[in-house]
Structure formats: structure tokens, C-alpha cells
Amino acid sequence: MDMNRRQFFKACAAGLGGSSLALLGFSPAPVLAETRSFKLARATETRNTCPYCSVGCGIIMYSLGDKAKNAHSEIIHIEGDPDHPVNRGTLCPKGAGLLDFVHSPNRLKYPEYRAPGSNEWKRISWDEAFDRVAKLLKADRDANFIRQNQDGLTVNRWLSTGMLAASASSNESGYVTHKFARSLGMLVFDNQARV
Amino acid sequence: MTNHWVDIKNADIVLIMGGNAAEAHPCGFKWVTEAKAHNKARLVVVDPRFTRSAAMADYYAPIRVGTDIAFLGGVINYLLANDKIQHEYVKHYTNAAFLLTDAYSFSDGIFSGYNEAKRNYDNSSWGYQKDKQGFALVDETLQDPRCVLQVMKKHYSRYTPEMVSKICGTPKDVFLKVCEYIASTSGPDRTMTVMYALGWTQHSQGSQMIRTAAMMQLLLGNIGVPGGGMNALRGHSNIQGLTDLGLLSNLLPGYLSLPGDKEQSYEDYIKVRALKPLRPNQMSYWQNYPKFHVSLMKAWYGNAATKENNWAFEYLPKLDKGYDVLQAFELMGQGKINGYICQGFNPVGSFPDKAKIIRGLSKLKFLVVIDPLATETAEFWKNFGPYNDVDPTKIQTEVFRLPSTCFAEEDGSLTNSGRWLQWHYKGAEPPGDAKPDPEIIAGLFLRLRAAYAKDGGAFPDPVLNLTWAHKIPAAPAPDELAMEYNGKALADLADPKDPAKILVPAGQQLASFAFLRDDGTTSCGCWIYSGAWTQAGNQMARRDNSDPWGIGQTLNWAWAWPVNRRILYNRASSDPSGKPWNAKRKLVFWSGKAWGGSDVPDMRPDAAPNEDVGPFIMTAEGVAKLFVPSGMVDGPLPEHYEPFESPLTVNPMSPNNPKAFANPAARVFKGDMEAFGKPKDFPYAATTYRLTEHFHYWTKHCDLNAITQPQQFIEIGEELAKEKGVKDGDMVKIRSNRGEIQAVACVTKRIKVLDCGGTKVHTVGIPNHWGFTGVAKVGYLANMLTPFVGDANTQTPEYKAFIVTLEKA
DSSP states (O other): OOOOOHHHHHHHOOOSSSHHHHTTTOOOOHHHHHOOGGGGGGGGGEEEOOOTTTOOOEEEEEEOOOOOTOOOOOEEEEETTOTTTTTTOOOHHHHHHHHHHHTTTBBBBBHHHHHTTOSSOOOOHHHHHHHHHHHHHHHHHHOOOEOOOOTOOOOEEOEEEEEEETTOOOHHHHHHHHHHOOOOOOOOBEEGOOO | OOOOGGGGGOOOOEEEOOOHHHHHHHHHHHHHHHHHHHHEEEEEEESSSSSHHHOOOOOEEOOOOOOOOHHHHHHHHHHHHHHSSSHHHHHHBBBBGGGTTTOOOOTTEEEEEEETTTTOOOOOGOOBBBOSOOOOOOOOTTOOOTHHHHHHHHTTTTTOOHHHHHHHOOOOHHHHHHHHHHHHOTTTTTOEEEOOOHHHSTTTTHHHHHHHHHHHHHHTOOOSSSOOEEEOOOOOOOHHHHTTOOOOOTTTGGGGGOOOOTTOOHHHHHHHSSSSSSSSTTOOOOGGGGHHHHHHHHHHGGGGGGTTTTTGGGSSOSSSSSSOHHHHHHHHTTTTTOEEESSSHHHHHHSHHHHHHHHHHHHHHHEEEEEEEEOGGGGTTTOBBOOOHHHGGGOOOOOEEBBBGGGGGEEEEOOOOSSEEEOOOSSSOTTTTBOOOHHHHHHHHHHHHHHHHOOOOOSOHHHHOOOOOOTTTTTTTTTHHHHHHEEESSEEEEETTTTEEEOOOOTTTTTSSOOOOOSSSOOOOOGGGTTEETEEOOOGGGGGOOOTTTTSOOBSEEOOOOOOOOTTTGGGGGOTTBBSGGGGGGEEEEEEEEEEEOOOOOTTOOGGGGGGSOOOOTTSSSSSSSSSSSSSSTTTSSSOOOOOOOOSSSSSTTTTOOOBBOOOSSSOTTTTTTTTTOTOOOOOEEEOOOTTTTOOTTTGGGGHHHHHOOOOOEEEHHHHHHHHTTTOEEEEEEEOOOOOEEEEEEETTSSSOOOTEEEEOOOEEOOOOOOOOSSSOOOOOOSSSSOOOOOOOEEEEBBEEEEEEEEEO
């Protein structure tokens, strides 16, 4: 039975007491008794882009959760986007494993702090993290900001703190990060493009 | 990329060199497959290893790591000597005819103007002969011995097939066969695309490797045409975006640059950047620099940037030198850096000479890591046995580890290698309390600003006056940020030709950078991205994949910079009269009234062909530069130099001049020159690279990828294995002058010993992907071995060519 992708999903979502197999055109009698329905049929599809290399393959993420305020959405499947003119639905081994990135056991969840000389992490709140880091940044900038160089020329730079920005972060994130770093006068500032 | 991924299907010859697209960009590689299947294209691969790209090739040539300039210089020599160039293209679209002065010279590996003590060049002798108006002089006959073409011919006459074989180890007949494939695209009927990546950038002469290939493509007339181009296959999903937005030591968004110390006045700053044309009638589009710069300062500083204060010029930090990552860690090791923020970047894994990186981080007062995953960098202070042999009690660095969202948990855009900005949507909430990066940046910024407002401190003005017009200041929204970098009118913009007509009312988004002004009436955070979010909405989210011309030009899918142009320099796809060079490969051509075709013309739309406006509108010359008078610190023409760590002791190109052994203009820090290994201790060439199944140090956190490639291995050829008594599967120790790793040896036919003028060169292949965090088997970071020296122009480290020794463990 010939059908395109949209029809396939429609067929699977139809339910109606018939199994998806039956609707697909396979109808051995025993199968008609099943009521199993296709898991992805009730998922939300969201378009995204693979975060790894620079081909920028289109992906479709399937998530559960109905977007109500208390519902916690969870991505259950990621596959290539067939509409994308470059990858046309395919993904390489890296992209094919994206679900395992999203759900990696090594995803960071909470701000943490490691004290000088210590061998462990201590969980802290976001407020504490922001307050302490901002204090450290300001103290260093106030102590070491260079208004004029040794020849009396105005240079307005801060060299004693640096930053590396993320090449998998979005343009919007990169843009606001640049505003932040440069307004402070930072020059020790790079991203993966350097390497 | 000058072209883009799908366009590769239009090529007749695909050259993969300095890259391995089948393994590192597999879904992009499908367009090579399409070119072969539907366009009768041939794939040629030149690589130190017989990679998966080579396995798909019609022809493979081996090459010694770090010798690509010699190989490509040899190709240029072949093309010029056999007259396999596209004559009309070269004459009209390159600076082949431009005349150099008698002050320029080259001898024994060194160009005129070299300062040995400073390891740099004064490039004033590299300039053109000029007339009284300041225009460069040309010789249309291309015969004058001082014209660029003749100077190039002479320079590359030294790159004979014998010399190429001696330096690169490529058998002479194999090299010549590659030349034949390449030369087959010298006519207007056939074209070649060059796909390259970090195999060209990660060398001390990397920029010049790329230059050599670009010169080759220009001689062949392969730039600005479908299926042609110089196509950089970038490494990360948004490294193009972060480059475009200027998050590098010396840049501002849109490839604008920060001022240097000596540029104390705004006039001094602008005059060297607003390039005046070097030939009559040329667009020299950087002339418009003031419009881009003023609009940027209005976007960042709003009403605090005025004509009176030169658009807040003083707010910009000035450069005395570059503070790239190698310089940063050199300073860190000297105790001169107190704080460091690592956002989505893992320097302990990614930077060369891991021991030096650890020493640097250990001297910091504080380190802030912002990442979705638990990286090595965040735990650089923890002992992981031989994989990270440190004593935490001796490391006083305070470390903050802040959880960020990943791609699936945010809205935003990423720019792929083809310059396409593609919008993506959030599909789920992040785990725990992870926050999007803009919220983390806002968290820090707002507290800093409040503290400066309350308590004052060092030069608070740029912090207090930075625009931050977000509905929720603690959560800048992606659409707000995109609209800001797109740009808008700050006042009614009247048509200069008809002041009664308002082109753009105040407050409206701009359609492109053509509307930018230098009088403070426009604001734009990144001029090359202007057009991404217009009054018509988010162009990056468009999803029409139709391809009306059948050559992969899907102009309504997402949005490309600049102004949705998909193939750069596309006017060069037509001859000087405006007619396509190849009627079967039309791209942009003159209709009689305007330029048009399957792309946004890279030319003033009404520039009639007889106005002779050159296709390379960003250069002052209007044409492409075979010879570069200024802009490359290590020479106007590429020249072969050995990598800083080489299995040879003499540069065969300049055997009598030790000063020209390795790049004479590359920066080497005090102490690092002595730290380079010597071949008597480290006889084998080595290189690092990716595997198909892994992405850097990220995917070792992902089950599926860890399963497919769980354990660290290195690759050596059968001859080296036999010499060392190593069998496939044995554990081996690999040591450089900086460190030692252990890994399983994979003995393969795919790496052959090379005969370089009598010296047998073995190559050890070292995949990157293991480390001391993750779900894969623990391994040694490959960068424990790599050297701390970078490209003379970009400071990109020389990861791809160094030397090691090896033995059974």
C-alpha cells in the first residue's frame, strides 16, 4: 500500500480499534485483534538542527507531554528531517545518537562549586553562583583594568580575565555573549574558530 | 564555504584534501555521491591516510603531513607550465596583470622585508606600482616580468614534480595524475570544487595552504560558479556563526575589527578600514565600513553613542597584540590571568600540550565552566590516575560549574558551513535547573551593572550604557536578540534621491545592510546578518525547499548571509560581457538591464558589464588576489615550510637556509622553540583526526556513540608495525616531547610509509575522542602529545603535523 509520510502518521493515529498494521494494508486476521498503536503518533514534532558538525542537518525531535504548564515534556526520539534540502532525512552516527546526548547521564543539572584545594563539588543555588562570580569578575576588573598603556595612550582593556565562547551555542546566545565580554573590555576572548 | 553543500552535486571534479568529508561530514558527503551518480563527477582525495573519503574516490594520492603547499604549488606549476588556465577569467577577474615594484623580492625561502629578531615582515615592498591617482598599474598583455602572473610563474617553477615527490613523498606519477584531473577543469565547460577542513587549518602554514588552493581555483576559473568554489567544511554546528559574530580576540561582529593602540582617533581607525578602490570603478565594498561600524555602536550603546563622542569609540578595548588561546594559556602559565570563563568549550581536551593547559588552569584564581555536559576542564583539578595526574590539594583554583541547556531545549539559529542561518525550536525542558546561555550571561551582566551603578569602579561607562532592552532583562529572548543583530531604523530613513519618500519608517526592521547609514539613524548588531529578521519576519525559519533551477539553489529555505546569496562571487560565472561562461551552467548573468539568475547577484544589480566592475566586490582591487600585497603576515605568495616538528632536518625547498626551515613569521613563545622534539628522538610523523562515530569529546558521553567506538586506539602502517614488533590489537605507548599516551594499535594497510627524497617517513594516526570523563572507556587525551605553536596568521595550533616515538607497552 503506497502512502507518503503524512498519510502514514494519519493512518497510525486513526486508531479506531484497528491496529496500525491493518491500516497499512497488512491484514492477517489475528493482527486485526491487536490494539497497539504507534508511539510516535501522539508525540509532538519539533524542528531542530543537529548540534555537531557544520552540515547543519535538519532533525525532527519527538516529545511527549501536552505543553500544559505542569506537563514535563520529554524527547523520546530524534530522526532526520526529510524536508531538509541538505540531509534529506538522513543522519550520520553522531546525529543518530542525539537522544543519548539529550539524556546523557553526564548532563549537568545544578550549579556547583569547588573550593581551593578541595576534591569535591558542592551544590549551590543560581543566586549564589551569579553573586559570587559577578563579585570575582568585578574585583578583578577593578584591580586590573588598563585605562592607559605605558605610553599614556587610552586603551581601555581588561587582560586578567578571559573567556571561551561556545561554537555550538546559537547566534542569539553568541551575540549577547559578545556584548557582555566586549563591554567589559575583554580581549582574551575566543571560540572554537580559533582552533 | 564560497558555495554550499547541495551545490557540490554540480561539480565535475571533487578534490577532498586537508579534510575527510565522508567521515567528518557524512551527510554533506552525500552531495559528492550525487555528483558522481548524476553528473559523472570524479572524486580525487589527497591525504596522509587512505580514509573513507579515499575509499569512495576515483583516485587517491598519499601525502606527508604538513606538505600541502608543496603539493599544491606543484599543481600551480603544472597548470602554468602546461597553459591549463582559464585565460579570460584570470586576466579579468584576478590581479594577474597587476604590476609589482622592484622592491619586492624572494630568495632562499624568505621574502623581502624580513626582520629575523622579531620574526615578522614589513610588507611595504610587496605593494603594487601605482599611478598619480593611487590606482594600481596593470599590464594587459600579462608579459611584463613584474606582473603578478610572471612573478608567480617564476616562484612556482621551483615546485617541479620531482621536488613535490621529494617533499611530499607522493610518487611522481601519482602526483601528475592528480594534476591531470585538476587541469581537466581549466576550461569553462568543467569545474572543480575543493572541500577542505582542519587538515589545512591546523598547521603553522595553514592559512597559506588554503591560499595555494584558492590560487589554483582562480587560475582554473572555478570560483563563483556552480560546482566550484573554496569550500571550508567547518567543525561545529555554529562555528560559522560565532566567527561571523566576531567572538575572537581582535574582532567585532561582521568581520569588523577592534582598534589597535596606535589608532587613538576614530578617523585613524576608520581610514585604514574603509578601503578605497585600487582600480577605477571598483565597488571596494569595505568603503561602507563606517555605516557598519556606526550601526553596530548604536545597537550596543544606543543614545550613549553619538556623533560628538565618535560613536562611543572610547568604549572599545584596543589591541596591543592578539590574545588568542595559545597566548592566553601562555599568560596563564605566567600567572598573569586570574579568571577564565569556559562556555561550551573544553580546553583541557581541545588545546595542545595538555600539561601546559593544566599548569595554566592551576594558576587561575577562579574558573567558571558553563556547559550541558561534565567536561574534563571542569574537573581539571581531580586526579584520574595517569589520565590526569594532578594533586587537588595543590590546586587553589575556585571552580564554578554552571549547567546550561543543549540544542534541544532552546529556540535560536545556527549558521552552517554554507552560510545558511537555520532557526530551530525548543522541544523540551532541560534537566534539573539548567539555564539557557543568554540567561546565564544575563545573570552575570545584570549583577555587574548593578554593582557598577551602586559602587562605581574601573571605567564603568560601557557596562552602564550597554543596551539591554529585553522584556525580561534576566532572560533575553532569542527573537529579541535576532531582531537586534538584524538591525532597524532609528529614525525615518528617507531616499537620498527623493527626500520626500521614506524608505524605512523609524522602528522598522531593515531588509538588508544596503539601508545602513553612518549618521546614527540605523542600528545593526551584525551587518552581514542584516536581512535575517526583517519586517516580514524570521527569514531563518523559512522552510520552502523548492529548487526551481534544479541546481540546488533553494533560496527560500532558511536565510544565507549575505542578503541570502548562496554562491559568493557569482558574477564571475559570466564573462566580462555578462554572458555565462558555460550556457549549461548558468548562475548569474546580465539580462541587458540587470544582473539576475538563480541567485542573488553578487554585484550592483544595475552595473552594466561595460562599466568593468570586478566580481570580487570586497577587495579594493575588485579582482581576486593571486598575490597578496597586505593581509598575510608570512608572505604574499605561499611557500613550503616544514612543520615545526618534522621528521626531516632540512627544508628541501630551502636546504641552505635554516631560517626558512619552518614558518619564519610564525609566533613561537620563549621556551617553546626548545621544546620542539627532534627526529632523532621522535622519528615518526604524527597527526590527529576525528572518527565517523564521534564528535570531539562530547559523544563519549552518549551511549550509542560510545558503543560504536568504545576504546582508544591509534593507527599505524604495516611497515612500522613490523619494525616495532607490534601486532594488531597490541597496547602501545606513543610519546612526544610533551607527554605520553597508551592505546590499542590498529595495524592497517591504509597508512603507507612515504619515501621523501630518501628519508623513509612513517605516520602515526591518533584519533581524538577519549578522555577522563564520559560513558566510553577512559582514555588519554590526544592533546597530551601536540605542540604549542600556531599558524602565523590565525594562531590555529599545529595539531596535524608533529613527531612522536612509539613502542609496545
